[in-house]
Amino acid sequence: MIRVERATLYLVELPLVAPFVTSFGEERVRRALLVALTSGGRTGWGECVAGSGPWFSAETTETARHMILDFVLPLLHGREIEQPREFPSIVAPIRGHPMAKAAVEAALWDLHAQAEGKPLAALLGGTRDRVPAGVSVGIQPDVETLVSRVAGYVAEGYKRVKLKVKPGWDLGPLAAVRERFPDLPLSVDANAAYALADRAHLREFDRFRLLMVEQPLTYDDLVGHARLAQALETPLCLDESISSPHRAWEALELSACRILNVKQGRLGGLSAALEVHALAREREVPLWCGGMLETGIGRALNVAVASLPGFTLPHDISATDRYYREDIATPLFRLEEGHIRVPQRPGLGVEVDTARLQRFTVRAWAWHP
Ligand SMILES: [Mg+2]
Structure with a gap:
C-alpha cells in the first residue's frame, strides 16, 4: 500500500x-x-x-x-x-x-x-538478466569524426549503432560507415527531419541494409509514414509519433511502422509501456527501448523495461560513461560483452x-x- x-x-x-x-x-x-x-x-x-x-x-x-x-x-x-x-x-x-x-x-x-x-524488472515480468546495448551517435562535425567515433563504440562492444541523420547529413555518412563496417547492425534516426516529398531520396537508404529508419517524418503524421512505408524496403520504426498505447495501435493498424521504439516517458508511464508491450507481442511487432539521455535513475527504469520478453532488438541503453563522467545514482551501468546488466536489488536497484x-x-x- x-x-x-x-x-x-x-x-x-x-x-x-x-x-x-x-x-x-x-x-x-x-x-x-x-x-x-x-x-x-x-x-x-x-x-x-x-x-x-x-x-x-x-x-x-x-x-x-x-x-x-x-x-x-x-x-x-x-x-x-x-x-x-x-x-x-x-x-x-x-x-x-x-x-x-x-x-x-x-x-x-x-x-x-x-x-x-523485488527488483522492478521482476515485478514487470522481465525475463532477462542482461539486455543488449546499442549506441546512438549524434550528428558529427564531419564524416571522418563520425567513422572514428563509430569505430570506438564497435571496439567497446556495442551491439548496434544508430546514426542520427538529417537532410545534408545522411547518404555520405551512411556510405562511409557501411563501407568501414559491412556487417554492423546499423540503423538511422531522423527525428522527424524529412517530408513525404523526400521519398525518392529516402528510398536510397535501402542500399545500406539498415535495421530500420526511425521517425523520418513529423510526429503527428501516421498516414504519411504509412505511405512512406510502402515506398521503402527498410522497415520504419516510430518514436515521437507514439505518444500513447492507442497511438501505437493506430500506427500498427495503418501499417505506418513495423517496429516500435518504447519510451515509457513519452507513452505516459510504465503501465502504458506494459500495454504497448502486450499489443506488440500479440501482433509479433519487435520492440526496443529508446533513451532520453537519462541519469542513472531513468536508465535503471529503461533496463527493467528492456528485460521484458517482447523487447527483441538492441536498445538505446548505453553504459553511463557514454553520457556522464559522474551520475546521481550508483552503481553506474557498465558495458559487459555488449550488454547492460539488469539491477537485481529491490526497487529500481540503484541508490x-x-x-x-x-x-x-x-x-x-x-x-x-
Ligand atoms: Mg528517436
Missing part, C-alpha cells in the same frame, strides 16, 4: 561527456526533473524525460514541474494505492502531459517494488548519491499534502 506523504522535485543539470547533436539541435548539459516520493519510510524515485525545450515533445522540465506540483500530486492526496497500475486512471482527468505523469508513476513503481522486496544530488541540483521544490 502506497500513501504519498511527501514529494520533492529536483531540477538537476549534468554535464554531458560530449555535446549530443540531433536534427533538433545540440545539448551540452542534461537538464532533468527528478521526483522523490516518500511513503512509509521509503523513498521512490522517478525521472522526467522532458527536455529543457519543447523540441522532442511539447513538454519541458518546466511544464512538467507545473503539472506534477499543481495537478498530479494533488490527485494522489489522501489516496491509498494498492499498486501502480491504478495510477493512469487516477490521473486520467489530466489531458496530455505524458512525461510529467510518467515521472510520478515511475516513483510509485520504485516504492511498490521496494515494498514487495541516489545524496552529495551528488545536492551538487547537481539547480532548484528543488517540496510538496506536502
Whole structure:
C-alpha cells in the first residue's frame, strides 16, 4: 500500500561527456526533473524525460514541474494505492502531459517494488538478466569524426549503432560507415527531419541494409509514414509519433511502422509501456527501448523495461560513461560483452548519491499534502 506523504522535485543539470547533436539541435548539459516520493519510510524515485525545450515533445522540465506540483500530486492526496497500475486512471482527468505523469508513476513503481522486496524488472515480468546495448551517435562535425567515433563504440562492444541523420547529413555518412563496417547492425534516426516529398531520396537508404529508419517524418503524421512505408524496403520504426498505447495501435493498424521504439516517458508511464508491450507481442511487432539521455535513475527504469520478453532488438541503453563522467545514482551501468546488466536489488536497484544530488541540483521544490 502506497500513501504519498511527501514529494520533492529536483531540477538537476549534468554535464554531458560530449555535446549530443540531433536534427533538433545540440545539448551540452542534461537538464532533468527528478521526483522523490516518500511513503512509509521509503523513498521512490522517478525521472522526467522532458527536455529543457519543447523540441522532442511539447513538454519541458518546466511544464512538467507545473503539472506534477499543481495537478498530479494533488490527485494522489489522501489516496491509498494498492499498486501502480491504478495510477493512469487516477490521473486520467489530466489531458496530455505524458512525461510529467510518467515521472510520478515511475516513483510509485520504485516504492511498490521496494515494498514487495523485488527488483522492478521482476515485478514487470522481465525475463532477462542482461539486455543488449546499442549506441546512438549524434550528428558529427564531419564524416571522418563520425567513422572514428563509430569505430570506438564497435571496439567497446556495442551491439548496434544508430546514426542520427538529417537532410545534408545522411547518404555520405551512411556510405562511409557501411563501407568501414559491412556487417554492423546499423540503423538511422531522423527525428522527424524529412517530408513525404523526400521519398525518392529516402528510398536510397535501402542500399545500406539498415535495421530500420526511425521517425523520418513529423510526429503527428501516421498516414504519411504509412505511405512512406510502402515506398521503402527498410522497415520504419516510430518514436515521437507514439505518444500513447492507442497511438501505437493506430500506427500498427495503418501499417505506418513495423517496429516500435518504447519510451515509457513519452507513452505516459510504465503501465502504458506494459500495454504497448502486450499489443506488440500479440501482433509479433519487435520492440526496443529508446533513451532520453537519462541519469542513472531513468536508465535503471529503461533496463527493467528492456528485460521484458517482447523487447527483441538492441536498445538505446548505453553504459553511463557514454553520457556522464559522474551520475546521481550508483552503481553506474557498465558495458559487459555488449550488454547492460539488469539491477537485481529491490526497487529500481540503484541508490541516489545524496552529495551528488545536492551538487547537481539547480532548484528543488517540496510538496506536502
Ligand atoms: Mg528517436
